[in-house]
Amino acid sequence: MSQVNDDKIPNNVHLADDKRLQRALEAWQPNYINWWKEMGPVGFQDDQVFLRTAISVESDGWANFDYVKMPDYRWGIFLADPVKDRTIACGDDFGKPVWQQVPGEHRNTLRRLIVTQGDTEPASVEQQRLLGQTCPSVYDLRNLFQVNVEEGRHLWAMVYLLHSHFGRDGREEAESLLERRSGDADKPRLLGAFNEPCSDWLSFFMFTFFTDRDGKYQLLALAESAFDPLSRTTRFMLTEEAHHMFVGETGVLRVVERTASQMAAHKVESPDQVRALGLIDLPTMQRYLNLWFSLSLDLFGGEVSSNAASYFASGIKGRAKEASHEDHIALSSSYAMQRFQDGRLTTDEVPLRNAMNEVLRDEYVEDCQRGVDKWNRAIAAHGVAFELTLPSRRFHRHVGIHSGMSFDRAGNLITSEEFAASRSDWLPTEADKTYVKSLMTKPVYDPKQMANWIAPPKQGIKGRPIEFEYVRHEV
Ligand code: BYC
Ligand code: FE
Ligand code: FE
Numbered sequence: 001m002s003q004v005n006d007d008k009i010p011n012n013v014h015l016a017d018d019k020r021l022q023r024a025l026e027a028w029q030p031n032y033i034n035w036w037k038e039m040g041p042v043g044f045q046d047d048q049v050f051l052r053t054a055i056s057v058e059s060d061g062w063a064n065f066d067y068v069k070m071p072d073y074r075w076g077i078f079l080a081d082p083v084k085d086r087t088i089a090c091g092d093d094f095g096k097p098v099w100q101q102v103p104g105e106h107r108n109t110l111r112r113l114i115v116t117q118g119d120t121e122p123a124s125v126e127q128q129r130l131l132g133q134t135c136p137s138v139y140d141l142r143n144l145f146q147v148n149v150e151e152g153r154h155l156w157a158m159v160y161l162l163h164s165h166f167g168r169d170g171r172e173e174a175e176s177l178l179e180r181r182s183g184d185a186d187k188p189r190l191l192g193a194f195n196e197p198c199s200d201w202l203s204f205f206m207f208t209f210f211t212d213r214d215g216k217y218q219l220l221a222l223a224e225s226a227f228d229p230l231s232r233t234t235r236f237m238l239t240e241e242a243h244h245m246f247v248g249e250t251g252v253l254r255v256v257e258r259t260a261s262q263m264a265a266h267k268v269e270s271p272d273q274v275r276a277l278g279l280i281d282l283p284t285m286q287r288y289l290n291l292w293f294s295l296s297l298d299l300f301g302g303e304v305s306s307n308a309a310s311y312f313a314s315g316i317k318g319r320a321k322e323a324s325h326e327d328h329i330a331l332s333s334s335y336a337m338q339r340f341q342d343g344r345l346t347t348d349e350v351p352l353r354n355a356m357n358e359v360l361r362d363e364y365v366e367d368c369q370r371g372v373d374k375w376n377r378a379i380a381a382h383g384v385a386f387e388l389t390l391p392s393r394r395f396h397r398h399v400g401i402h403s404g405m406s407f408d409r410a411g412n413l414i415t416s417e418e419f420a421a422s423r424s425d426w427l428p429t430e431a432d433k434t435y436v437k438s439l440m441t442k443p444v445y446d447p448k449q450m451a452n453w454i455a456p457p458k459q460g461i462k463g464r465p466i467e468f469e470y471v472r473h474e475v
Contacts, residue, residue, distance in 0.1 A: 010076030012057060013160070024163050025077075028174055032156070035178040037071060039126045041148055043133055045071055048472040049145050050461065054078055054153065057236050065462045067472070073149045077160045080235035088226040089322040091315040094329055098228040102165050106314055110227055111166050113317065115173050116190055117218065117234075118158030119180065121151045123194035124211070126182035131204055134440035136451035139460065140201070141443075142470030143247045147208065150240045157233045165229065192398060193295040200436045201454075202255065202280060206292035209248030209371060214299040216241050217320055217364045224318025249371050250457060255280055256375045258455040260382040278439060278452045282379070282386045287428045288436075289388060290409065293368065294396035300361040302400040303337060309353035319356065320363050335359065339401045340394075340413050357400075365393060396427065445473050 007016055008026055015022045037045060048067040055064045057078050068074075086098045102110055125148050135141040155177060162170035180187045183195045193214075198207050219241060222234040259279045268274060271281035301308060311317035312330065319325055327333060335355035337348050352359075368390055376387050392411025394402040406419035409426055428436075439453045447469045450456050460466045 010055070010074050010078075012078050013164075015077065018164075021164050024171060025160065028159060028163070028171075031175070031178055032075070032152075032159075033071060035122065036125075036152060039122070039129060039181070040070065040152070041125075041132045041145060042129050044141075044145065044471070044473065045069065047474070050142055050464070050468070050470045051146055051149060052462070053149075054236075054240065057081060057239075059239075062239065070145060070149060073152070075149070075153050075156050077156055078236045079229065079232035082228065082232060086228060086231075088315040089224040090318040090328045090330070091226075091313045092329075093226065093315050098226050098231070100228055102227060106227075106316060107166070109311070109314070109316060110230070111162070111169060111173065113222070113311070114158050114161050114166075114230065115177070117222065118155055118162070118173075118177050119190045120194050120215065121155040121158070122177060123180075123182045123189035123191075124148075124151050124198075124207075126189075127194065127196070127198040127207070128204060130199060131201060133443055134201065134437075135443045135445075136201055136440070136454045137444050137449065137456075138447045138470050138473070139457060139466055139468075140251070140454075141445075141473075142461065144204070145471070147212075147244050147247060150244070153240070154237050157237055161229055161233060192298050193292075196295060200433070200440055201251070202285070202288050202436050203292070205248050205251030205255065206288050207248070208244050209252055210289075210292040210296040210368065211299070212241065212244040212248060213364060213367060214296045216245060217300075217360050217367075220320035221317050221360055224320075224322040226315030249374070251454075252285070252371075253375055253378055254455040254457060255285065255453065256282070256388075257378050258453060259285075260379045260384045260386075261455070263384050264382040275435060280436060280439070280453055282384075282388070284428070284432050284436065286388055287426060287432060289372075290391050290396065291427050293390055297361060297365075297393055298397060298399040300364065301357040303339070303358045303361075304350050304354050304401065305357050306354060308356040309351070312353050312356050317356075319359055330356075337401075340405060343413060345413075361393070365390065391426075445471075445475055 009015060009029065046069060049070060050065065051068050051073065052063040052065045053074050054062055054076060056062050057080050087095050088098055128144060128148060131144055132141055159174045159177065162174045180189050182189045183197065188195045193211050198204055219234045219238050223231050225231045259274060259282060262277055262279055263269065263274060266277060271283050274281035322328060330352040333352045334349040335352050335358060337350045337355060337358065338345060339348065372388050372390055379386055391409040392407060394407040394411040395409050397403050406414050406416045408414050444451050447467045456466055460468050461470065
C-alpha cells in the first residue's frame with residue numbers, strides 16, 4: 001500500500017526521496033498557481049467551496065470532502081498501486097515485462113501522447129472559466145469547480161511524468177502546457193474540441209457528457225500502456241473522471257426532465273411555446289448534442305491511422321480494457337471500415353492495428369448511446385413524443401476519412417450547399433445560443449433556489465441536502 005505524505009506537493013511517489021525532481025516540481029508549482037489564478041474560474045477564487053480532494057489511492061476513502069478556497073486546493077500526484085509482475089498488454093512485445101523507464105526509441109512518441117493528454121486538462125478549465133457567473137444553482141456551481149480542480153490535478157499527473165522521465169524536454173513541455181490558451185489563434189490548445197467556446201451551461205453539460213467521455217476512453221487505452229508510470233497515473237485519473245461524466249449525464253437529464261415535465265403540465269409542443277415558458281426546447285438540445293458529439297468524435301483521431309498502429313505495436317497504447325479482447329497481437333485480423341469513395345459507400349478491410357482509433361470510437365459511441373437512451377426514457381415518462389438521437393458518425397467531422405465531405409444527420413452524402421441550407425436545423429444557430437444564454441443571465445447564488453430551466457438533482461453531495469451551501473459566495 002502506498003503512503004501519502006504531507007509535503008508541499010501531496011504525493012504517493014516518494015517525492016521527498018528525489019530532491020532534484022521535488023525541486024523541479026516545486027519550481028513549476030507557482031507557475032501553475034499563477035495560471036490557475038489567471039485562467040481558472042473567474043470571480044470565485046476567495047470563496048469556500050465544498051470540494052473533494054484526493055488524499056490516497058485506496059478505493060474506499062481515497063477522497064476527503066471539505067470547504068477549501070480553490071487556489072489552496074491540494075493538487076497532488078497519485079499513481080495507482082503497481083500491479084505485481086505486470087506485463088505488456090498488447091502488440092509485438094505482448095507478455096514481456098512493462099517498462100519503468102522510457103525506452104529511448106519510444107521517447108518522442110510517449111512525450112507527444114503525454115503532452116496531448118496533458119494539454120486537454122487546462123484547456124477545459126479555460127473553456128469553463130466564466131460559467132460560474134451564470135450558474136443555475138449552488139449545487140451546480142460546486143460541481144463545476146469540482147470538475148475544474150480535478151482537471152487541474154490531471155495536468156499535474158502529466159507534468160509529473162514529463163518532469164520525472166523526460167529531462168529538459170519534459171520540463172520545457174511542462175512550461176508550454178501553461179502557455180497555450182484555449183481558442184487563442186496564436187497559441188491554441190492542441191486538439192480541436194478544446195478550442196471551442198463552452199460558454200453556457202447546456203454546452204457545459206454536453207461537454208462533460210461527450211468530451212470528458214473521450215477522456216475516459218483515452219485514459220482507458222493509456223491505462224494499458226507498457227510504460228507503467230503512465231498506466232498507473234491514468235488508472236487513478238479514471239477514478240475522478242467518473243464524476244465528470246456524472247455531471248454531464250445528470251445535467252442533461254435534468255434539463256430534459258424539466259422541459260418534458262413542463263411540456264406535459266402545460267400541454268404544449270412547439271419549440272416557441274416551450275421557449276415562452278423559459279425552458280430549453282428539445283430540438284435545441286438535439287442541435288447542441290449534434291455539435292458536441294461530432295466535435296468529440298474527432299478527438300479519437302483518424303479512422304485509419306499509422307500512428308495508432310504503431311502505438312499498439314509498441315504497446316504504448318492499447319484498447320479500452322485490453323484484457324477483454326482475445327487477440328492482443330492483432331496482426332491477423334482486419335476491421336470492416338465503411339467509407340465514402342467517389343461518392344459511394346464502400347466497405348474496406350483495414351488491418352486491425354490501423355483501425356484502433358475506430359475500435360475505441362465504437363466503444364465510445366455505444367457508451368454515449370446508453371446515456372441518450374436514459375434521457376429518452378425521461379422524456380417518454382412524461383408522455384412527450386420526442387427522441388434525442390446520436391447523429392451518424394460521418395456527420396460534421398473535421399478529422400479523418402469523412403472530413404472535407406458533407407453528410408446529413410443520417411450519414412448520407414450531400415453537397416456542401418445542401419449542408420449549408422440545413423445547417424440551422426442541425427447545429428446550434430446564433431439565435432439558439434443567444435436564447436440559451438438569455439436564460440442564464442442571472443446566476444443563482446441562493447442555495448435554496450434552482451434556475452427555471454433545469455430540474456433539481458435527485459440528491460445532494462456526500463449526504464448533504466440539495467440546498468446545502470456548497471459554495472459560500474459573498475455577493
Ligand atoms: N485535433 O493518425 P491520427 C480528456 C492530428 S480528452 C487536431 O489519427 P493519432 C479531457 C494528429 O495529431 C482525451 N489534430 O492521430 C476531456 C496527427 O498529427 P500528425 C485526451 C488532430 O495520433 C475533457 C494527425 O492529425 N487524450 O482527457 O492516431 C476535459 C493524424 O491523425 C486531432 C488523448 O487524446 C484533433 N482532434 O490520434 C478534460 C490521448 N486528431 O502526426 C480532459 C492522447 C488527430 O500528422 N492522444 N489530429 O502531425 C492520442 O492518443 C492521439 O494523439 C489522438 C490522435 C487519439 C488524439
Ligand atoms: Fe481530465
Ligand atoms: Fe474530466
